[in-house]
Amino acid sequence: MPDAIVTGAGIAGLTTAIALAQKGWRVRVRERAARLEPVGAGIQLSPNALDVLHRLGVPIDQVGIAADSVVLRDGPSGRRIATVPVSSSDGRGYRVLHRADLQRVLLETVSGTSGVDLYLGDTLVDLDADEGGVRTAFETRQGTTQDRSDLLVAADGVHSAAARLLGFPAPVASGATALRFIAGSNVPSGPAAIEAWLGHRRHVVRYRIDAAGTQNLVVIVPDGDPSVGPVVTWDPALAAILAAAEPVGSWPLLTVEPRWRAETGWPIALIGDAAHAMLPYAAQGAAIAIEDAFVLASCVSGGGSPADGLRRFEALRTPRVKSVLDRVAFHKRVYHLPRPLSFARDLALAVRSPTSLRRDLAWLYDWRASAGGDDSTN
DSSP: OOEEEEEOOSHHHHHHHHHHHHTTOEEEEEESSSSOOOOSOEEEEOHHHHHHHHHTTOOGGGSSEEEOEEEEEETTTOOEEEEEEOSOTTOOOEEEEEHHHHHHHHHHHHHTSTTEEEEESOEEEEEEEETTEEEEEEEETTEEEEEEESEEEEOSOTTOHHHHHTTOOOOEEEEEEEEEEEEOTTSOOOSSSEEEEEETTEEEEEEEOSTTOOEEEEEEEETTSOSOGGGGGSOHHHHHHHHTOEEEEEEEEEEOOOOOBOTTOOSEEEOTHHHHOOOGGGSOHHHHHHHHHHHHHHHTTSSSOHHHHHHHHHHHHHHHHHHHHHHHHHHHHHHTOOTTHHHHHHHHHHTSOHHHHHHHTHHHHTOEEOTTOOEEOO
16 A cells, blocks of 8 residues: 655645545645644635535535625725626535634544544654655654655645755745734625725735624735725725724735645655645635645556656646636736726726626636546536
8 A cells, every 4th residue: 555644734735635545545644733723714615626625525515605706896985896706617616614614624534534644743854765765754742753655745835844855945925915804793794705805906805704604804915014004994894894803813925936746756746835825816725725635646546656646747737727826916916906907907897797707717617637637627
């Protein structure tokens, strides 16, 4: 039985562990945190991600709520610009939920999956490889532990220890910061949709994350002014929600150039934020990490050596992720236009039907992975 070490027990790491185990791998997930705490706030899962989770048997429909569209608004006035449906062309849905709830159902699935062991408080400090596979060293609560595996999967985030040990460049600042808030159900919930208020160099996203009406808010601001600043003078409805919201934290938004595997040819893969830290302008960070996990497991389980599988994995994921990153960059530009350029944007969006706007994202949301790991856009 082939065996793998996965560094990181976040969304990417846990999904990878499930996917590999279901392909017949023995998996050890090693997480540097001594305990898994609920981190972050809301998260969006588009149809491409939900398809993978359903295939893996993750009970994702038990948490969060369904969303049917994104309502784009002018930030200062609150005026509705356009409504963009978020289902796939074949009707697969979209969910919004708390990140902690996603982690919980992933952990429950891991616990019920044969062949997966989870270790907490393990920090990767060294790695090497030989003909027998990958040699790793972890600092644990009991001291330094040596381990060996046929495959190492770095799913340890944008500050990946594995990427650093492999000599990849450190992440760089994107120039923006995400301020996250949670508001209780006493706040007016608005339409059953995700809402985004667009403004110059700033935007705000709001959506419910549970049936009780709990609100998640994300305020994207420039690094040089990491506060809600002028946003509180925008749409009075938005200002009222923010006034009642509790801050969750502040996250500088970092990027890395995509990197998929060790340049040495060692059987080491990078996925999720460790591979391609994705800015939140298309709400695809978690979704693409989930895709990565499924495709990786299929590629390294289809015969041949792990190194052969990783070359196939890179070939499949590179064009897909490039297209998503290009869309993220496009959204960043369009969302943050100053006046009067924003008026032209609003007019161009307003004259289009919801159906035509959905077609713009069909290539993204309609994606499915075949059982063999091939990318498919249907």
